[in-house]
Amino acid sequence: MLIEVAGTGSVVWLEGLPGSGKTTLARQLADALGAAHRPVEVLDGDEVRRGLSPEIGFSREDRDRHARRVGYVANLLSRHGVTVIVALITPYESSRQAVRDLLGPRLLEVWLECPVDVCRARDPKGLYRKAQEGKLQQMTGVDDPFEIPTRPELVIHTGSRTVPQCLDLLREALDRRDSSSLPQGPG
Amino acid sequence: MLIEVAGTGSVVWLEGLPGSGKTTLARQLADALGAAHRPVEVLDGDEVRRGLSPEIGFSREDRDRHARRVGYVANLLSRHGVTVIVALITPYESSRQAVRDLLGPRLLEVWLECPVDVCRARDPKGLYRKAQEGKLQQMTGVDDPFEIPTRPELVIHTGSRTVPQCLDLLREALDRRDSSSLPQGPG
Numbered sequence: 001m002l003i004e005v006a007g008t009g010s011v012v013w014l015e016g017l018p019g020s021g022k023t024t025l026a027r028q029l030a031d032a033l034g035a036a037h038r039p040v041e042v043l044d045g046d047e048v049r050r051g052l053s054p055e056i057g058f059s060r061e062d063r064d065r066h067a068r069r070v071g072y073v074a075n076l077l078s079r080h081g082v083t084v085i086v087a088l089i090t091p092y093e094s095s096r097q098a099v100r101d102l103l104g105p106r107l108l109e110v111w112l113e114c115p116v117d118v119c120r121a122r123d124p125k126g127l128y129r130k131a132q133e134g135k136l137q138q139m140t141g142v143d144d145p146f147e148i149p150t151r152p153e154l155v156i157h158t159g160s161r162t163v164p165q166c167l168d169l170l171r172e173a174l175d176r177r178d179s180s181s182l183p184q185g186p187g
Numbered sequence: 188m189l190i191e192v193a194g195t196g197s198v199v200w201l202e203g204l205p206g207s208g209k210t211t212l213a214r215q216l217a218d219a220l221g222a223a224h225r226p227v228e229v230l231d232g233d234e235v236r237r238g239l240s241p242e243i244g245f246s247r248e249d250r251d252r253h254a255r256r257v258g259y260v261a262n263l264l265s266r267h268g269v270t271v272i273v274a275l276i277t278p279y280e281s282s283r284q285a286v287r288d289l290l291g292p293r294l295l296e297v298w299l300e301c302p303v304d305v306c307r308a309r310d311p312k313g314l315y316r317k318a319q320e321g322k323l324q325q326m327t328g329v330d331d332p333f334e335i336p337t338r339p340e341l342v343i344h345t346g347s348r349t350v351p352q353c354l355d356l357l358r359e360a361l362d363r364r365d366s367s368s369l370p371q372g373p374g
Contacts, residue, residue, distance in 0.1 A: 039267050051259040055252060065242060072238040073260055080226050080269050 009039070009083040010177050011074045011103050012170065015090035015149065016112030017141040018127050019119030021158040021166065022087035025112070028167050029174075030085055041077050043070055044087045058138040060092065067095035071102050078106050083174075091146045100151070108177050110170065111152040116141045118159040153177075196226070196270040197364050198261045198290050199357065202277035202336065203299030204328040205314050206306030208345040208353065209274035212299070215354050216361075217272055228264050230257055231274045245325040247279065254282035258289050265293050270361075278333040287338070295364050297357065298339040303328045305346040340364075 012029065014022045026042050033040040049056075052069055056062040067090050074084040090096055100107055119141060120128040130136040131143070138144045149155075154173045156166050199216065201209045213229050220227040236243075239256055243249040254277050261271040277283055287294055306328060307315040317323040318330070325331045336342075341360045343353050 041263060041267065052256055069239055073263065076228060076260065077263060077267065080228065080264065080267055082267050 007081065008106055009078040009081050010108050010174060011078050011084045011086060011106050012108045012110060012174060013074075013086045013088070013090070013096075013099065014110050014112055015088060015096070015152075016158070017114060017116060017119045017146055018089065018139070019122045019124055020112040020114040021163070022089075022112055023124075024163060025158075025166055025170060026085045026087040028163065029170055032167065032171065033083055039082045040085065041082050042085045042087065043074060045089065048073075048088075058144070063089075064092055064095045064098075067092075068098050068102075071095075071099035074099075075102055078103070089140050089146070091140045091144065093147045093150060096149060096151070108154065108173060109149065109152040110154045110156060110173070111149045112158045112166075113155050114157070114159040194268065195293055196265040196268050197295050197361060198265050198271045198273060198293050199295045199297060199361060200261075200273045200275070200277070200283075200286065201297050201299055202275060202283070202339075203345070204301060204303060204306045204333055205276065205326070206309040206311055207299040207301040208350070209276075209299055210311075211350060212345075212353055212357060213272045213274040215350065216357055219354065219358065220270055226269045227272065228269050229272045229274065230261060232276065235260075235275075245331070250276075251279055251282045251285075254279075255285050255289075258282075258286035261286075262289055265290070276327050276333070278327050278331065280334045280337060283336060283338070295341065295360060296336065296339040297341045297343060297360070298336045299345045299353075300342050301344070301346040 014026055016022055023044055026044060030040050030042045048070060049066065052073065053062075053066045056066060067088060070086055070088060074086055077084050096109060100109070123129055127136060127139060128142065131139040140146050154169065156169050158166055161169075201213055203209055210231055213231055217227050217229045235257060236253065239260065240249075240253045243253055254275060257273055257275060261273055264271050283296060287296070310316055314323060314326060315329065318326040327333050341356065343356050345353055
């Protein structure tokens with residue numbers, strides 16, 4: 001079959017606390033792009049951990065290693081015209097910088113900024129409750145740090161916006177990115 | 188730009204001893220497919236190790252883990268129509284089976300069967316010499332086992348064939364695979 005592909009795809013990297021909306025927005029953005037017949041792949045934290053890093057934990061070293069690994073995979077896919085949506089806490093600036101070094105202008109780093117109280121109230125996976133009960137350690141936002149991103153292309157305040165509003169912001173940023181800085185094919 | 192892509196790509200998995208010709212054939216096959224404007228990616232042992240598994244060693248557990256990880260990445264790429272060529276020793280049947288479980292009919296497992304004496308005489312990376320001098324441990328074919336593949340789709344005797352002959356065999360097998368068992372797009 002014939003489909004239209006760009007020379008390379010963007011990598012939309014959604015970072016933020018557990019409960020900040022990464023998975024929700026990743027899926028909705030993927031659905032929207034898929035409906036427009038754009039090749040798209042979601043690399044979501046938990047899922048991709050099972051396939052790519054089943055053996056590692058949540059230490060600083062392990063998280064950093066995993067983030068770089070996800071960046072490596074995102075790079076391979078994007079080289080073949082796939083728009084990649086990453087949903088990963090990515091709590092450390094060193095990981096973000098490594099990914100930026102690898103992906104260059106293809107990276108669209110998006111910080112889903114959301115107060116931890118709001119994330120805790122949402123608690124879609126029950127992680128905050130588990131951490132509260134002492135059943136979970138090394139939980140970002142509770143007893144593990146989330147370093148404030150210094151160079152995101154976009155910050156979305158997911159605590160005070162609706163999902164459709166957040167999605168619009170994401171799509172606008174992605175459209176701007178795709179129409180400006182990516183190498184284009186001949187037609 | 189418009190390019191023709193299949194619904195999914197095959198994964199040509201080249202396995203065999205160090206010096207059996209994996210990298211050489213992977214590159215030549217990739218060149219041939221690229222010249223025919225087919226989307227193709229090579230996941231070559233050493234290179235992909237740096238990006239995907241820089242921290243691991245060469246124990247049975249580490250090798251197996253790495254092979255599964257490469258399989259996971261190959262799966263993602265092939266889902267987007269990329270023909271993936273893996274060049275990896277893959278010494279254990281358990282890893283091969285895990286990859287087969289994941290990829291199903293997209294997998295074209297190819298054993299590059301070559302006598303270890305021939306591999307040692309070639310020694311393109313100087314590994315056999317290093318192992319001989321005691322500077323390298325856990326070297327497949329020297330002090331680490333290579334389990335005979337039980338279910339490869341193709342066996343190529345790279346010790347007694349020229350590179351062009353090997354390439355022809357590979358391309359024939361890939362063409363058969365692509366024209367028969369892959370899900371096809373509407374056009």
